[in-house]
Amino acid sequence: MSDAATTEARTIGPPVSRVPRAGWHAATVAATRSETPSAARIELDVDGWPGNAAGQHLDIRLTAEDGYTASRSYSIASSGGSTRVVLAVDRVPDGEVSPFLVDVLQAGDMLEVHGPLGAFFVWRPVAEGGSPRPVQLIAGGSGIVPLYAIAQAHADADDPTPFRLLYAVRTPDDVYFGDELAALAAASAPLAIDHVYSRRTPEGWPVPAGRITREALEGFAIPAGERPIVYVCGSTGFVERVADWLIELGHDPRDIRTERFGGT
Amino acid sequence: MSFITRGFSGRSRERDDRLPPGQTLVGDFPVLSAGPTPEVDTAEWEFTIRTESGAVHAWDWEQFMALPIEDVTTDIHCVTHWSKLGTGWRGVSLDTLFEGVDTDYGYTMAHSYGGYTTNVPLEDLLDGKAWVAFEFDGEPLDPEHGGPARLLVPHLYFWKSAKWVRGLEMMEDDEPGFWEQNGYHLHGDPWKEERYW
Numbered sequence: 001m002s003d004a005a006t007t008e009a010r011t012i013g014p015p016v017s018r019v020p021r022a023g024w025h026a027a028t029v030a031a032t033r034s035e036t037p038s039a040a041r042i043e044l045d046v047d048g049w050p051g052n053a054a055g056q057h058l059d060i061r062l063t064a065e066d067g068y069t070a071s072r073s074y075s076i077a078s079s080g081g082s083t084r085v086v087l088a089v090d091r092v093p094d095g096e097v098s099p100f101l102v103d104v105l106q107a108g109d110m111l112e113v114h115g116p117l118g119a120f121f122v123w124r125p126v127a128e129g130g131s132p133r134p135v136q137l138i139a140g141g142s143g144i145v146p147l148y149a150i151a152q153a154h155a156d157a158d159d160p161t162p163f164r165l166l167y168a169v170r171t172p173d174d175v176y177f178g179d180e181l182a183a184l185a186a187a188s189a190p191l192a193i194d195h196v197y198s199r200r201t202p203e204g205w206p207v208p209a210g211r212i213t214r215e216a217l218e219g220f221a222i223p224a225g226e227r228p229i230v231y232v233c234g235s236t237g238f239v240e241r242v243a244d245w246l247i248e249l250g251h252d253p254r255d256i257r258t259e260r261f262g263g264t
Numbered sequence: 265m266s267f268i269t270r271g272f273s274g275r276s277r278e279r280d281d282r283l284p285p286g287q288t289l290v291g292d293f294p295v296l297s298a299g300p301t302p303e304v305d306t307a308e309w310e311f312t313i314r315t316e317s318g319a320v321h322a323w324d325w326e327q328f329m330a331l332p333i334e335d336v337t338t339d340i341h342c343v344t345h346w347s348k349l350g351t352g353w354r355g356v357s358l359d360t361l362f363e364g365v366d367t368d369y370g371y372t373m374a375h376s377y378g379g380y381t382t383n384v385p386l387e388d389l390l391d392g393k394a395w396v397a398f399e400f401d402g403e404p405l406d407p408e409h410g411g412p413a414r415l416l417v418p419h420l421y422f423w424k425s426a427k428w429v430r431g432l433e434m435m436e437d438d439e440p441g442f443w444e445q446n447g448y449h450l451h452g453d454p455w456k457e458e459r460y461w
Contacts, residue, residue, distance in 0.1 A: 022461075059459075061266075062272040063272070064273050064274045068273075068279070069266075070274050071287075071345050072345055073345060096274060100272055104271045104272070109271070110269060110270075112267070112269075117447055118446065118447055119447045120298050236408065240408055244301070247300055253299055253378060256299050256300050257298065258297060258299055261294075
């Protein structure tokens with residue numbers, strides 16, 4: 001194998017030195033509310049949180065009275081230096097942790113978090129040394145969470161980079177951050193948002209409900225010729241399908257960053 | 265630091281002692297990848313071991329399949345908190361692949377099709393601890409799980425079991441690969457919860 005391959009792999013991500021060091025922190029639930037019929041938005045005040053880049057995730061650890069513990073990873077919907085950290089958690093049927101977080105957790109409760117984690121699936125504004133290349137965000141369902149963080153960071157920085165978001169959901173009721181996304185689309189940082197509804201569309205929608213297709217992707221995504229960095233987040237099936245199509249449409253595999261989530 | 269979260273009782277009361285701390289059993293096989301799944305044709309596949317002298321030991325798919333193949337049943341543990349117990353694999357032991365390799369270096373960098381890398385000390389690869397695996401549960405390994413062949417180093421977190429592996433490069437020092445530069449631990453022992461640096 002060539003040294004070039006080594007160098008290439010090492011330059012895919014941002015420099016390590018800019019990532020805040022991960023650690024354990026005590027978090028207090030500041031607020032929790034319904035985000036969609038199956039998801040909750042949870043705001044945490046995290047003691048000593050060093051801030052996080054847009055797109056990072058954290059681990060949550062819950063301890064029961066008998067000492068039993070359970071840990072899970074969740075994407076972070078917020079970014080920046082604040083110790084207020086926002087999550088949006090989807091209730092996984094038969095899950096052990098997500099039903100607790102969505103249905104039981106209340107303001108004032110405490111839990112442990114470890115993070116911030118991940119230095120690859122992140123985006124930084126040009127003013128903070130990030131890439132000026134256009135950005136295509138592609139979310140399936142709750143995969144919107146880290147991509148919303150990225151779009152919000154883009155708007156907060158009033159960053160001139162062209163952004164486009166393709167957001168696939170089952171029904172209009174399943175949209176996360178609906179009001180916030182509408183505000184971002186109207187903000188001065190350039191962001192275009194397209195929706196695909198797989199089971200039920202809003203009234204008067206021009207196309208029937210259906211899963212995302214290669215044609216929809218081709219129509220809504222920034223063309224490969226403009227060399228966008230593409231962030232894809234969703235279920236494994238969604239991400240595999242979309243990433244394969246992106247390559248067929250001419251995108252360089254190295255420009256496609258993916259985050260897949262499974263059950264539990 | 266550890267404290268009780270009000271109202272949390274959890275579900276799986278009987279703790280399986282094959283499960284490292286912070287891990288949860290799953291029935292399916294989740295996927296952790298940083299990018300698209302590369303398509304690797306076995307007609308073009310090659311596995312190499314490159315040493316400090318510049319020597320390159322290489323096997324194409326046919327030569328690789330002619331090597332002694334082992335059946336492996338093992339538990340696997342992903343850094344994202346899921347584990348599977350008793351998974352079945354077939355592959356070639358790294359002991360077999362290193363038989364004719366002369367090196368004084370103690371560390372390796374695994375390189376994958378698609379450009380990803382992960383570092384593994386040589387002692388974690390030898391003495392029956394690691395394989396290059398091409399079958400899972402009696403079927404050819406799916407591309408999304410690393411097919412046609414992946415490293416299988418089951419005593420470390422599963423990102424060390426590099427998917428789409430194409431070779432090992434001997435290194436004098438333990439240097440971080442792609443995953444380690446992006447926040448994962450240099451070594452990755454699940455029993456010590458070596459998840460992140």
